[in-house]
Amino acid sequence: MENPRYGGTLTMVGAGDVDFLDPALAYHTVTRGIIRAYTRQLVTYRSSLDRAAVAMIVPDLATAADGPDADGRRYRFTLKDDVCWDAPTRIRPITAHDVVRGIKRLAHPLAPSPGLPYFLSSIEGLSEFRDRVAAVGDDPATIADALETTGVAGLRAEDERTVTFTTIRPIPDFLNILALPFATPAPVEYLRGVPGTAAQEQRVISCGPYRVAGYHPGETIALTRSAAWTPGSDDIRAAYVDEIVVRQGLDEDKCFALVMSGEADMLWDIQPPTDRLQGLFATGDPRLEVFPAGLFSPYLVINMWSANAGGALARPKVRQALQFAVDKAEVSRVWGGPRLNDIADQLLPPLCTAHRPFAPYATGGGRGDPERARLLLGEAGYPEGLTLKLVFRDRDIHPETAEVVREALARAGITAELVPASIGELFGSYLASPRAAREGRWDIALTGWEPDWHGHNGRVYLQALFDSSAASGDEGWGTNFGHYRSARTDQLIAGALSSSDQDLADELFRSAEAEIMQDAAVVPILFAHQYWLHASRVRGWLPYPVLNGDLTNLWLDGTDDREGYHL
Incomplete structure (x- = not known):
């Protein structure tokens, strides 16, 4: 087996854009392809060719999942010591209050999360919380105050590092819900903006191995290494590449040609043209991944x-x-x-x-x-x-x-x-x-x-x-x-x-x-089926519950063979 290499720029090419970069709203397939790089949740999944392994919940920001209790309704999580925000002013620890804020923010009345039904049907008191916050009106500052000060019966920060959830009833897949990107913690800076607005999309703060270094809607997205992330805090994401860059606004044939020639590394929001697939199958081309x-x-x-x-x-x-x-x-x-x-x-x-x-x-x-x-x-x-x-x-x-x-x-x-x-x-x-x-x-x-x-x-x-x-x-x-x-x-x-x-x-x-x-x-x-096309130098492609696999665990063979695309 090859030894993974660190470094290089992974360049993806495609036609369109994300729906949102904000994890409270992001739901499109293409967004889910990059969101694992700059967000983390209490629990998550490993990427793997083993389907049983891909379905298993593992700790991420939390040291472990303690629960459910004997009644099947209460869960307790303790955050790891060295998980941090790459905030604009300074690197600082992620807290249990950030976890609570991330869940509450899904019920923002001006921009409710598409994943909100999962949480409303699971967490005790969240529906009542949503209704109370909605009743304060449509002024963003007033809503921000209500989000921060209104409590949720089944959601509590016990201290800086401990958060508890109480579900409405025993829910066997509750940990799966907490592994969704919607359950990403939210830093206090997010209270200033309304989810999904252009201004908020430019203020995404990382808690993962990469940070959003540049976003020009419809043109480019650039992720670079986060100064706040440490390998010792994360045994899920290896973060081999230095940068991930998405080039948008290209037609399908151009994207296919760029990847096949090695001028780009992976398709972004499109798949190989139908008339090219049989040729890829006929030669058993390893650049086409099917799962x-x-x-x-x-x-x-x-x-x-x-x-x-x-x-x-x-x-x-x-x-x-x-x-x-x-x-x-x-x-x-x-x-x-x-x-x-x-x-x-x-x-x-x-x-x-x-x-x-x-x-x-x-x-x-x-x-x-x-x-x-x-x-x-x-x-x-x-x-x-x-x-x-x-x-x-x-x-x-x-x-x-x-x-x-x-x-x-x-x-x-x-x-x-x-x-x-x-x-x-x-x-x-x-x-x-x-x-x-x-x-x-x-x-x-x-x-x-x-x-x-x-x-x-x-x-x-x-x-x-x-x-x-x-x-x-x-x-x-x-x-x-x-x-x-x-x-x-x-x-x-x-x-x-x-x-x-x-x-x-x-x-x-x-x-x-x-x-x-x-x-x-x-x-x-x-x-x-899940299928994706990447260049020959891409190694370690592994399925993850998104179409373009796990970008945080692949690496580039011969990272100096060409100059990466930069903003």
């Missing part, structure tokens, strides 16, 4: 609120027609074929412990059944078909995906008007915008879902994408982008989340999955 990862991607979100076509999508038979209309095999081809994906006819992938084969709308070879789709449309009152707006990401393989979906829908009598959008627009202007949903700016959307953790992760798919128990009016929908609401589904998910028996929880998750599919809330299309 099954339980990605529910792509799938078709259905906007339940759209009034277009006479409110057609509120009718179950129209949504069922969509299930039969999509040619999943053709989408699979666009996404690299059977080596890189499996056709999905359900929500929970094989890597989830709750998975059992289940295919209520299966068609031969995944090719779809346009005649059955037309029949269902007729029964729903649309014998002549209907027109829907299909929004999709405008880069990488997504335009071709949208085109093959459009062609399949046309065979079933559904006209799809294509609405291309940047990744920021897709989520910010369409999927996460209740107003856009109500105004019918989109009807169906192509997107994907990356699991937040592996193994016992039924909630990662079902609670995140379909739970409506915290929703009221336009608020509280989180990543339930289609605004699907079902009291029965919410009840089943709640039962699974409250069960200390993991087998029973998985059974309840399967029942919820069946309910959602009966309602045809989304159209599953593929379970995609």
